[in-house]
Amino acid sequence: MKWILSFLSFLSLNSTALAVTPVVVLCLGDSLTEGLEISPDAAFPALLDKRLKKKLGPTAEALNAGISGSTSASGPSRLKFHLGSPKKPTHMILELGTNDALRGLPVTAMKKNLEDTIKIAKENKIKVLLAGMKMPPSYGPAYAKSFEEAFKLVAREQKVALIPFFLEGVAAHPEFNLPDGLHPNPQGHRIITETVWKNLEPLL
Secondary structure: OHHHHHHHHHHHHHHHHHHOOOOEEEEEEOHHHHOOOOOHHHOHHHHHHHHHHHHHOOOOEEEEEEOOOOOHHHHHHHHHHHHOOOOOOOEEEEEOOHHHHHOOOOHHHHHHHHHHHHHHHHHOOOEEEEEOOOOOHHHOHHHHHHHHHHHHHHHHHHOOEEEOOOOOOOOOOHHHEOOOOOOEOHHHHHHHHHHHHHHHHHHO
C-alpha cells in the first residue's frame, strides 16, 4: 500500500512540475525582429506573445531580443546572456544574417555563427526555429544563392526547423514595408507572425 501511495505522490509532483513549466520563446534577431520604427506592440514578437498566451495560457510568452544592426556574430554571446535570465528560453526563433549580407561579410562566417548559436541552444535543450533569408540578385547571383542556401544547410546539418523565407509575402511589397523598403510596417509584422506561427506551432 505504501509503495502505491509513494508512486501516486511521485506522479502528482512530476505532473505539477510539468504543468508549471512555461513556454518561453526567445526571438533572437536584428531590426526585423526588434520592429524598427514601429511600436513594440506591433512587432511580431509581441503579436506572437498574444498568440502563445491564447494557445497555451498566461505563463507562455515570447521575448523580443531583436537589436538593430546585429550580425550573426552576436548570436552566441546574446543567447548565453539570456540563458542567465530567470525567464530561460524553451524555444528560440533565430533571425540573424541579413546584416551580414548588407555588409558583404562572408557567407561561410555567417553559417558558422548560426551553427555555434544553435549548438548552444541544443546543449540547453532549447528547440530552435531558424529564419531563412534571401537577398536580391543585385547583390550578385552567386552571393545571393550561397546566402539563401546557407540557411538550408545549417537547418539540415543541425537538424532544426526552418522557416524557408522569413519575409515571405512581405519583401518587395511596398504596402507592407516602411518607406525604406527594407523593414516591415505593422501590416508586414502581422504577416510575419502568421509565417512564424505556422512553423513554430509544431514545435510547441
